[in-house]
Amino acid sequence: MTDACGNDALCKQVFVWTQNQWLANSSYVIIIKPLRVIGIIVVAMLxxxxxHRAITRLTASTSRAAMPALLKPLKERVAETAEDAQYIPERRRQRAEAIGSVLRSFVSAVVFTMAALLLMGEFGFNLAPLLASAGIVGVALGFGAQSLVKDLIAGLFMLLEDQYGVGDTVDLGEAIGVVESVGLRITTVRDSRGVLWYIRNGEIVRVGNKSQGWAMVVIDIPIGFVNSEEAINVLKGAAIAIAEHPEHQTEFIEPPDVVGVEQLTVDGAVIRTIAKTTADSQATVQRELRRTLNEAMESSGLSGRIAASRMVPRSSVPPPWYTAPENSSPSIGEQPPGGAA
Known part of the structure; x- marks a missing residue:
């Protein structure tokens, strides 16, 4: 036993059990090595x-009033009121699920990579050249895939900062439309003509989100040369009436206001009306408010007066104070002073 196993206690024990020198000498490979491999796999899976369970619980907590600070947008990590804390929009839940999916994939990749390296070490592979080669390949891929890394980092910060989400109407420069999907590398936007745009997150320089918070409706009504105070009173009454209508009452955040004369043109004055609405109701309120203001102007009789004020007759006779220059040539169709040419 001493000649076969030396001071190896496991080898001696196996030799006592089996009385087989080959099994005793191979005890480490047959017993210890498989147990270590199985242990590495089990620990990695655990x-x-x-x-994954911690990430799932973290993202699932968004369905309740309290939201984890990790998943809260960077611009909103301030004290919220009780009313705001009770409102968890659907887009925030979708963003939390997207972040959770990314975190789970990242955790799986890291854990399984470390487990694979440990297993290769157990089987006798020399990891030093492998790690050196992996480092060189990583540097080469880093230089060759700079745009890909840029897209991934931009997409990650876009999710964390909650710049936009699925269903938002956004302006990304050349692409203006509704966001259909958001990924770490690509954002897809469908414009008003039905064209689906695929935009790399690293190429998005600015984002105009028309679906966050509130929106402002601005309507300019030309009134010609009629009395501006009378037109303002008519428009103000129509705007307040539509804001108090039960069908549109919830769409207004603040009562509409007729701010007055916005500009003066050759055709008369222009009256501006503004209204603060919810982001989703901006287009509906704008169309309805424009229709109501137009009907109010017609029912008040101002539209006819506006049209009449624009019909200014133009006389061919110059005013008394006008003096023609001495060297001026006669206009077309005018007889020269000396008779017919």
Whole structure:
């Protein structure tokens, strides 16, 4: 036993059990090595399951009033009122699910990579050249895939900052439309003509989100040369009436206001009306308010007076104070002073 196993206690124990020198010498490979491999796999699966469970619970808590600070947009990490805390929009839930999916994929990749390296070490692979080669390949891929890394980082910060989400109407420069899907690398937007745009997150320089918070409706009504105070009173009454209508009452955040004469043109004055509405109701309120203001102007009789004020007769006779220059040539159709040419 001493000649076969030396001071190896496991080898001696196996030799006592089996009385076989080959099994005793191979005890480490047959017993210890498989147990270590199985242990590495089990521990990796356990760590992955625990981390996935923690991420799932973190993202699932968005369905309740309290929201984790990790998933809260960076611009909203301030004290919220009780009313705001009770409102968890659907887009925030979708963004939390997207972040959770990314975190779970990242955790799985890291855990399984470390487990694979440990397993390769157990089987006798020399990891030093492998890690050195992986580092060189990583540097090469980093230089060659700079745009991909840029897109991934931009997409991650876009999700964390909650710049836009699925269903939002956004202005991304050349693409203006409704967001249909959001990913770490690509954002798809469908415009008003039905064209689906695929935009890399790294190429998005600015984002105009028309679906967050509130929106402002601005309507300019030309009134010609009629009395501006009378037109303002008519428009103000029509705007307040539509704001108090039960069908549109919830769409207004603040009562509409007729701010007065916005500009003066050759055709007369222009009256501006503004209204603060919810983001989703901006287009509906704008169309309805424009229709109501137009009907109010017609029913008040101002539309006819506006049209009449624009019909200014133009006389061919110059005014008394006008003096023609001495060297001026006669206009077309005018007889020269000396008779017919």
């Amino acid at each position: 760590i992955r399951w625990l981390l």
